[in-house]
Amino acid sequence: MTAMTEEEVLQIALDMGRIFNDGDIEVARRLVADDFVDYEAPEGAPVGAEAYAxxxxxxxxxxxxxxWETVDAFAKGDKATIRLIFSGRQVADFMGVPATGKEVRVQHIHIYRIADGQVHEHWAVRDDLELFRQLGAWDKPLEGAPKPAPAA
Known part of the structure; x- marks a missing residue:
């Protein structure tokens, strides 16, 4: 195992964004390790570089x-954390919500464990409740909105 600097770890994590932003399969093939585990993916989902791409x-x-726009990023040891803003306009079914044509803008946090120049593990936290609110699929009250009256 080759020791990596935190700067190298961070750069690899940032380069992973090219897979989603640019559809760059070569980045996936180069950076996603054979033993890669994506803890964000559903159980039983295909694994590896091709599946991630x-x-x-x-x-x-x-x-x-x-x-997927990076807002903040840092590395500590063999892990890098990226806070980003995801944006786009829904044009197809997403998790049971038919295409709405609506624009969304939501925050994600991604953590990558990197060793020997490749990503071995990935965790993510996405604000899916806010995403579904923006799509009109969930009616979360906005901050400062009046609270409903208690049921009699």
């Missing part, structure tokens, strides 16, 4: 002008 391409087909 297929997920990215599917997302790009659901969301027109999909972008």
């Amino acid at each position: 297929r997920t990215a391409n599917w997302m790009r087909s659901v969301w027109e002008n999909a972008r």
Whole structure:
């Protein structure tokens, strides 16, 4: 195992964004390790570089002008954390919500474990409740909105 600097770890994590933003399969083949585990994916989902790239391409087909814009990023040891804003316009079914044509803008946090120049593990936290609110599929009250009267 080759030791990597935190700067190298961070750069690899940032380069992973090219898989989603640009649909760059070569980046996936180069950076996604054979033993890669994506804890964000549903149990039993296909694994590996090709599967990760297929997920990215599917997302790009659901969301027109999909972008994952880095807002903040840092590395500590063999892990890198990226806070980003995802945006796009829904043009196909997403998790049971038919295409709405609505623009969304939501926050994600991604954590990558990197060793020997490749990503071995990925965790993510996405604000899916806010995403579904923006799509009109969930009616979360906005901050400062009046509270409903208690039931009698």
